[in-house]
Amino acid sequence: MKICSRCIYDDRTPSISFDSEGVCNYCRQVEKLTETYKTGLPEGEKMLLDILSEVKAEGKGNKYDCVIGVSGGTDSSYLLIKALEWGLKPLAVHYDNTWNSSIASENIRKVTGKLNIDLYTYVVDNKEADDIFKSFLLAGVPEFDASTDIGFVQVLRAAAAKYGIKYILEGHSFIAEGVSPQGKNYFDGKYIADIHKKYGKRKLKTYPNMTFYQFMKWAVVYRQKFIRPLWYIDYSKPLARKILEDTTGWTYYGGHHLENRSTSFLHTIYNPVKFGIDNRNWSLSAEARTGVISRDEALKIYNTPIAQDPELIEYVKKRLELSDKDYEEVMNGPKRSFRDFETYKKRFEKLRPMFFALAKANLVPMSFYLKYCFPIKSDDNNS
Template identity: 35%
Template structure:
């Protein structure tokens, strides 16, 4: 991580705020007896909440490494009964679809697939390209989050497993990835051509409703485990027939285009920096290996440009004109961020009391 990240800052010892956040997460999820004891208590609570119900937990699955590993841990290691949930936004790779079905069949778990309205969803994605911010894949992230919460309420499930690990993926700077429902709505109203109707948005009321009324908890389950990707790959390949699709989050062709082409070339955002930094701190990579891994610009498949343009019903020239628009930020649009800033003190207090994760304060207000 370096000064290409707008919100980075260094203390008197030359240590950056992202290392501070990593330290907070390591303290919160220690890989020792304390962490094991907390995990045991958590699993006991999940099983108790699932008594008399068909499922214990909701797990999102994309066919990627993280979500496939989450399913394997939930079933085989923790002895839980998950409902796997897949969000189909129209960009799935064939390998990802195969990975999803193989995992669910081998583990003998139910799969619920939510298929987005393609015309509406494509229009929202198109609007984000016009908005010219790095958050072009945020609609997908928000929609799967909403779908899982709604299914949790429908099935009476109190827990959702999040397949993100800070030890391998790091902590995304808010200027690289920012999401909230008001932001999505404003971008769509500004640049979209159809009103939001079926899109699964997640606004402030949804957060309050699911968190405080329905008491649904999102658990970053991978944080409780060591996560050496080489070891994980071998396990999910051997046990679930998982196949690699060539790069982190490349299970979706659109995400592959975003991470390999759009972000590094338009926004100078290379997510290998956050990932490699996390793996240095977690002991899975040396600093020299990490630097060597980002010395060249992210490689990409040139045929992706034509493929993505065609999916948006655009010529390559029209698409390139869209990509070449001046760079903007989420701050250029309406969002909940001003409210978050206004609530800085109570959010700080709530995070210190453990009511909300401390990381949220450090990332957005620290």
């Protein structure tokens, strides 16, 4: 097995390639992004401050000048602190998929309360949420929690439109979180609709899916700009946790994406057991690149089996009304991928030049352009 000389991505990683120095294309992508956004440099901070000046000018006289999505996790919570330091007037927005851990819910309450930031929460009908989750299990695809990601973005953009806000700030850091491989964790609104149509039983009345038309409406008609401030500044996740703990009473939840039960089930049980997918390599590779831990230490952790929580398995069975037999059939059943269902993927690829222009203007995330708008090698498969 060939492993990147800088991170821990190996030759099983979709669309991976290695250069003459043994460095993978994803590490090189991080280098390019770092250069483009001048991450952690005075130039990067100036670029961000210029953007924030636009945010303030656009929102002058309004109660809010930006929307920030919050999950109770480290990055989004820390971004609220930074937003106030930068003199912004944020509205915190949360999409509640009804699977939140108590820690996540408390973190959102503590941070927004301590910082005196208004919170807008959209709660989906729990039966609808569960019907979609169960549909993805029955479909046999890895993206169990895709509906949460799509729903969150749709709620963010809808809340921004409701309050006349043009800027959406997201707490994502490619330095701290890494780059997800092309072909991994693919999802869009059409994918969710098709899987639910084939395997779901309930009519979706409250779930905020995002169609292609809505996606374009937010970007082209409403001209909502999607900004990721952590792409520009020197950001340390361990330091952010300490600041949050000291200033707001925020509590760490044990690992990346583990603040929500659906994402926790996805990352610690469903993907590792059914598909042999261990997404810890994203964050571990990021930590190895930045020297938070050594590459050898990252490999040691990655080669240690993920601890499964029996209580979480029972929780999923109970919520999704799965008998022990049903659950075993799901975990041992056929493995499929997004290629087996209807998606917008080909349309995204066809419109790549347009999306590049939109990404350059911050009207869609640059990560969307890099991950969704290029063809994926036919031999790269999630299953």
